[in-house]
Amino acid sequence: MIKALGYFLEIIKGGLITVRHFVTNMWFHTLKVLGLKAKRRGAVTIQYPEEKKELAARHRSLHRLLRREDGKPRCVSCLLCVTVCPSECISVEAAEDPDSEIQKVPAKFIIDLSRCCFCGFCVEACPEDAIRMDTGKIEVAEYRRADLIYDLDKLLK
C-alpha cells in the first residue's frame, strides 16, 4: 500500500517538474513578446533533422585529409596519428614520392570509423596539418560496417 503511494508520489513529482519548466519558459517567452525582457529567452526545441543546430567552432566531426596546393595529399605518412590513436582505428601505408622534398606519401590511408572515438588526437599529432576534423558532418551512419571504413579517396573529398 505504502509502496503504491510512493509510485503516485513520484508521478506527481515528475508532473510538477514538467509544469515548472512549462511555466518558466512560457513566462520568459511572454516577457519577450511584450518586450519587457529580451536578454533571456525561453527554451526552444530544435526541429532536428529538418532544422540543425550550429556546431561549435572546435567541434570534432568527421575527419578529412587536406591537399597541398598542387592537389597531392599533405600527409607524409609519418604514422604519428597511427601511433597516438587510442582506439587503433587508423592504418597508413607509405610509398616513395619522386619529389625528394616530400619523399614519403600515403599509398593507403584508412580510418575505420566504426572504431573511432572522435578524440581528435590524430589532428593534434599531425605535424603537417594534414588531417582535420572540421567537416561538420556528424551523421556518420551506415547500414553496413564496411561502409564505415574510409579510405584515402573518401577522406580527401
Added chain:
Amino acid sequence: MPKIFIDDRAVEVAEGLTLLQAAESVGIPIPHFCYHPAFPPEGSCRMCLVEIEGLPKLELACSTVVKEGLRVRTMSPKVVEARKSVLEFLLAEHPLDCPICDKAGECKLQDYFEEYGLFKSQFKEAKEKREKKFKLGRNLILDRERCILCTRCVRFLNEITKTEDAGILNRGIHSEVGIFESEFIDNNYSGNLAQICPVGAITDTDFRFKTRVWFLESRESICPLCSRGCNIIMDSHAGYPRTLPTRRVYRVRARQNLDVNFHWICDYGRYGYAYLDEGREDRLVWKKGDRETRLSWDKAAQILSEKIRSLVHLRKNSRIGIVLHTNLTNEELFLADRVFRKGLGVEKLFLADPPPGKGDEFLLTADRTANRRGLQEVGLPVQAPDLKALSGLDLLLIFGHYLAAGTSPSDLKNALEKVETKALFASHKSGLDGLVDFVIPVPVIAEKNGSLTNIDGRVQPFVAGLSFAGDGIAEWRALLDLARELKVEHKYFSRLASPEAIYRALRKEIPFFK
C-alpha cells in the same frame, strides 16, 4: 690497473682503455656519435667532451686514455653547456624531418636533443639545402642534409670491408660523404652502414618507409643462413598497426658478439629473411591416393609409430630410413641419434642439405646450413642420399625439403614410389610434397628453442623469436612423441621434456658439449 675517479666514483679499469670505454664499463654513459667500439677513435663529433681536473679545457672522452688518478666529471655544468653547444651546431645543419625519417625513435641525435632539452632554436637563417636522396649503394640511400659527418660509414668501408669506397669530399660547410668516381657501394656487408649510422643519413631501401621503429618488437636470435651463426636481432611486427602485415619480420640487425660476428652481419643474412614467410608449409596432411586428409600431429604420430613398430617387430630395421639435414638443432640431431640409431637400431641415416654457396673471408661461409659442426660433434654416421638405397626401403622419414634440390624430379619420384610409407617434416613447400604420404609442417630456427654449433665449434643457445603458426610440430617434440609411442627407453626419454633438458642430457653424454 689504473684507478680513476669518474664523477667522484673510484673505479679501477683496464690499462689502455679510453675514458669513454672506462665510463661505459662501469655503467656511466657518455654521449657520442662518431665513436664506435670497432674503430679507433676519430673525435669528429665533439659530443663526448668531459672535464678532467687540472686541465683548463674539456677533453674528448673517446680518445683520452685512462691514467692513474685522473679525476673526470661527465655531468658538470661546464660539460653540459659544451654538449648543448655541440648539439646546437649539429642541429643548425640538420633538417627537422623526423616525422619521415626512418631513424626516428632510435636516433641518437634525437635522444640527446630530448635529453638536453634544446627546444628553443636560436637559429634564424634558412637551412642549407643538400641532396636528399643520393643512391649510395645497392640498398643504401644517403640523405646529405641529415648527415652529421661522423665518418662511421667511411671508417667501416676502410677498416672492415677494406673496399675504401667512400670518403668525406670537399671542405668546411661543403663537406659531404661521397663515393669516389661514382663507384657504387656494393659489397656483402653494406647493410651494416645503415645500422651504424647514428642518425638517419643512411637508410636501407629494404626497410625504408615500411613502418616506424617504435611499432617493432626486437627479439634476439641466431642467423641460420650459414654456419657462422651470427647473433642477430629480429625486428618483428608486434600486432599494431592493424593492417595485415605482408611480412612478420621487418628487418634483421646484427647483435654484438665479439667472439662470433663482432658488430656485423652480412647482407645475405640481413636481407635473406623472406624465407620466414614465403612458401611455408602450414597444413598437416595425410595423402592416400588423390585424397588429402587433415589430421592432428597426435594422430599422425600414432599412425607413423604403428608402421615403425610393425617393421621393428618383423626385424626389418634395415628397411627404415631417415633423411636428416643440418639446419636441425644440436638437440634434434642428438634425439634423432638416440631414438633411431641407438633406440631402434636404424642404420640408414642420410643427409640432404641445401647446396653450398660462395663464402667470403669474413663472416659468410660457403656452407649454407646452420649446424654442420653440430652434426659432426653429435657423431651421427650419415651418408649421402643415394636414390638406389632410398628405393629399397619400406619406411622413410624425411626431415627438411632439401632432398628435392639435388636430384632430378622423375628419378626421385621413381625411387620414392617404391617406398611404402614416406613422411616429410618440412618447413617449406617443395617438390617433395607431392611424393610423400605425410606432410608435417615444422618451425624454422627462428620459431623454436634449442642450440646450434657454429663453424668454430661455439655452441649458441637461442629461444623462439617468432611464433609458429602452422598446425605442425617442432622436430624435437616430434621425435620425443615418436619415442614415447614406440616405447623406446621410456625412462630415458620421459625426462626430456624441453630443449633445455635435452641439452643437459647431451652435455652429460657427449664430451664436446661440456
